[in-house]
Amino acid sequence: MPNDFNQPVIEEFRANGGRVGGYFEGARLILLTTTGARSGQPHTVPLAYLPDGAERLLIIGSAGGGPRHPAWYHNLLANPRATVETGVFTYEAEATVLEGAERDRIFARAVEVDEGWGNYQKMTSRVLPVVALTEVAGGPPNASSPGAALKLVHDAFRRELSLIRKEFAESGASLGVQLRMNCLTLCQGLTFHHTGEDTALFPYLADRCPELAPTIDRLGREHQKIAVLIEELSTVVGADHADTLSVLPEVERLTEELERHLDYEEAQLIPLLDG
Template sequence: MPMSFNQAIIEEFRANAGRVGGPFSGGDLLLLTTTGARSGREHTVPLGYVRADGLLLVVASAAGAPDHPQWYRNLLARPVVRVELGPETFEAVAVPAEGDRRGRLFEAVVRVAPGYGDYQARTARLLPVVVLEHPGADAPGSGPREVANLADKLLEVHTWLRSQLRYVRAETEAHFAAGSTGSAGDGRPPGLGLQIRQHCLALCEGLTHHHTGEDGAIFPALARSHPQLRPTLDRLGEEHRAVGRIKAELVRLLAGLGTAEPERFRAELARLSAALEAHLAHEEAELLPVLADIPFPPRR
């Protein structure tokens, strides 16, 4: 079967550390991998990108088509994406800009790449401007760190989770404060914004992945090699289930984005925050000394 146009670009990109020829020669191109909203399968697309205001931006233009591209619908459901940029690969949280911020960023994009203005002129659809945020990049002490053992890897994951939680809390308070000053427009509590939603979904997705890995692989292996830890691992597993129940309630709240009850969301977020912070601290206190002796990645 002949290779598709996109697949040919993807293979050339990966074979040449991000450099491609033909119509994209010299252009700013990245590969974005999203997870299918329904299928759960990974999908990779080559996209042009723009850097503006210190941000990495992509536009869901679909060349001015009337409908959003599938990769955009995917990231609304599962915000954690993989970005390949030159020789670098990293995970990011995809957050569509809203309101005035979207307008400012789109203007910045068009100054660099005027073609996006032409695409917008072709459609009544407001072209989404998506910020690809490097998770934890703004967290204190969260610069690149060497991962030499499983303790380092655990701290890396926990730093990521804490960064998402901190962002959601701060953005939620700013959102409610805007509503209390009347900037929401009609005096009613504001609905939850896309920025809060995306980071909250990313936090929930990260928690699920992290706890599934621990419960299914790491904890059973530790219980076999360190039997004295079994009671501790059992307690941590119970904490996973408690955090999971609160997380499921948050996901249900987010399902009705436009009608979510802000005060209920605030209360659930406070409860999740307290439970998660306590769990992360407990897990680190109990496991880091043991995990420091286990190399990561595992040695063959």
């Protein structure tokens, strides 16, 4: 039976490319579908998550600080394979329950960016489980057309950059571990996306539309410029004594250049892709 709280969130998430209002507004959110440990039926819930590089994301079984682990956690123990919806992509993932020092380290990262996780832990005697979800099989963006897919992916990058800049505004002088990871995960995602365009989309378009050569050349040059900014941001973030004052200007430089690039690419390619 659908949960009265979750179901409207699920419907809004799917209708708006992962964007929702209300309680989850501004949060990094996924939909997780597990297989019921007893029923064998699919069970979908909206969950906040922590970025953890391009390979995986992290979720926490807080259950609002309640005395029992959430149903989705028990489902994953019985069947670790699950479906993840990000609003852009839907993919199959393998769940791994983190234990010991790794679990404690990740949970400390979560509390560092949102003390609510720590408050939930104080409300219960159980140890809140931390679970890693690693993609094992995926597909194209959840869009009705190639142009819509491009816009959906671009908007996800815009939204993530907006969240990161908000986190910088709310952080102190020191650069927290999770904020570092958020920056690095963004950099990895952008590199993967641009590599895919350089090796697949752009050659495809250049082959079929020779008149696009100047546009493709410009987009390729912009990718190279953005790659330099990504490398510079990654280097600064990875420095031992990095602080927000040294990293934020690199985030702003990347944001400015990327937004200009995305706007141009959409204006040039979406009409062609959907024409």
